[in-house]
Amino acid sequence: MRVGIIGAGQLARMLLESASALGLEVTILAEHPDDAAALTAHNVIIGTPKDPEALAALADVVDVITFDHELVDLDLLEELESAGTVRVAPSPAALICAVDKVAMRTHLAGHDLPMPDFLAIEPGSAFSFDDLGGRFGWPMVVKAARGGYDGRGVFVVDNVDDARTVINRLHGEGTTALIEEHVVIVSELAALVCRDSAGIIVSWPVVETAQIDGVCREVLVPGNVSDAQRQEGENIALAVADIVKNVGIMAVELFATERGLLINELAMRPHNSGHWTQDGSVTSQFENHLRAVAGLPMGAPSMTATHVACINVFGGPDALDPFHSLHDALGVSGAHIHLYGKEPRPGRKLGHVTVTGDDPDEIRHAGWAAAISLGTVMPDELKRETR
Ligand SMILES: Nc1ncnc2c1ncn2[C@@H]1O[C@H](COP(=O)(O)OP(=O)(O)O)[C@@H](O)[C@H]1O
Ligand SMILES: [Mg+2]
Structure with missing residues (x-):
């Protein structure tokens, strides 16, 4: 089974780690040779996702095409799919709900799902x-x-x-x-599911995410998510997956509000709110995505600890490479560090840190300590106790 990935950011790079473990051969379509995944991939085609020739070259050498991002040309993908030489997972008919927010809202509006x-x-x-x-x-x-x-x-x-x-x-x-x-948001949550082509769906626990200026900064599992919210979020994500019939991972971003959960948007590629699954779940989102896309059985989504914190690493004002502070960061006990190999720039997402354990405050502090030693500045909005 040969897998092609459109896009070569950190998501493709982390998909490659799982593909390597499973022995799947992967070819990456990268815009630049120094893209995060192009640096670690064996097989790289250089080209843009909207270039028909680059797509044809990718389709020639793989059995199934999947995605690192959603900035794609759905018409070109439909042509590839109907030519029948390669599978596209998720298919363009599903993917439109992650590519186009209007298509997503219109599509889901007929199904009595809670939305703004x-x-x-x-x-x-x-x-x-x-x-x-x-x-x-x-x-x-x-x-x-x-x-x-x-x-x-x-x-x-x-x-x-x-x-x-x-x-x-x-x-x-x-x-x-x-x-x-404009929704009055009490907190932001995300539900993560993976669906295979037979319609089987596995679902991870709903997580709490913190966005600042639209950028995800930390993910807490379960964080401040009540049992009722977890159930409601999971039900919404299962219903959405049944409707859109994605193959592979789907994240449903949710707003927790006074009137219950509302769907914000969908992603059909590994999602930042699911990076914790690499170190805190029996099967990671990356591995299950590949398994579903490649037609292999999916693995259990259960947690391996009672609490997980995942803190994103960003370039600080001096844009130092976090790699140079790896020694200090690894001194934080229990910190799993994932760096993307991207050129450091102030504010650029360069990696994440995951810590698992029984005490939510302790692991959150440890995660931040490691992220800060890698150059991340902790936003004032997040300077609080965990609960
Ligand atoms: N209708 C809304 N009301 C209030 N805040 C919103 C609304 N839509 C989005 N936001 C805020 O903006 C962030 C980014 O919006 P989103 O649609 O998820 O864009 P992106 O595709 O850039 O992630 C959300 O995580 C949330 O914090
Ligand atoms: Mg979003």
Whole structure:
């Protein structure tokens, strides 16, 4: 079974670790030779995910194609799929719900799943800016339907002038604008499931995530997730997987609110909220994704400890390479360190640290101690006790 991965970031790099253990042959489509996964892969094709020739070259040497990111051309993937020489997992019909936030909202809206109120505004369509405030109130959230990640493409606007500016800019770029009610978020959670082509689904415990400026900074398992929320989140993710019929991993980002959980967005590739599974679960998201994509049986998603903390490592103001502080960071007892081999820049996600144990405060502190010694600055918002 030969697996192709479109994209060569840290997710592909970590998929390679699992593929190596399983003896799967992987070819990576990388934009640059120094991309995180291109540095560790044996087989690399250089090209962009939107270049038909590069995709054809990848399809030629693999049995199934999967993804490191969602900035892909669904039409090209559909052509590849219908040519029948290679499988695409998840298939473009499922993947659209992770590529396009409007498609996701519209698709799920018919299924009685809890979501924020929303409205899609296509470029050139007639609508009244003044009606927006009446329906959504201020502030409201404007999102690019496609192409956003890590909070890029998400704008909180306070008044009609700002809404007009953002929507017109998105339309100028040919992008549909997704308007959402501004949800009062109590906490952000994520549910992670893996579905195989027979429709079997395994599901990991729901986790608590902390985003700052749209970027995930820490993941706590179970964190402040009640049993009821865990059940509700898992049920939502299972229902979504049954509807969209993804093959492989799917993360469902959730808002915990006074009125229950609401679906934020979907990802159909290994997700930052699931990195903890490498060290805290019987089978990691990376391994199960590959198993599902390759048609192999999936492994148990159970936790190997009662608590897990996963802290992201970012480039600090002086952009030192975290690799140079590895010695100190490894001095933190129990810290599993994962570095992505990316060139350090201030604010760039460069790795993560996972710690497992019985005491949620202790492991969270240990995780942060290691991340800080690797150059991460702890945001003030997260300077609190675990509970
Ligand atoms: N409707 C909303 N109301 C309030 N906050 C939101 C809303 N949508 C997104 N956010 C905040 O912005 C972050 C990024 O939004 P998201 O749609 O997940 O974009 P991305 O694709 O960049 O991850 C979320 O994690 C959340 O903190
Ligand atoms: Mg998100």
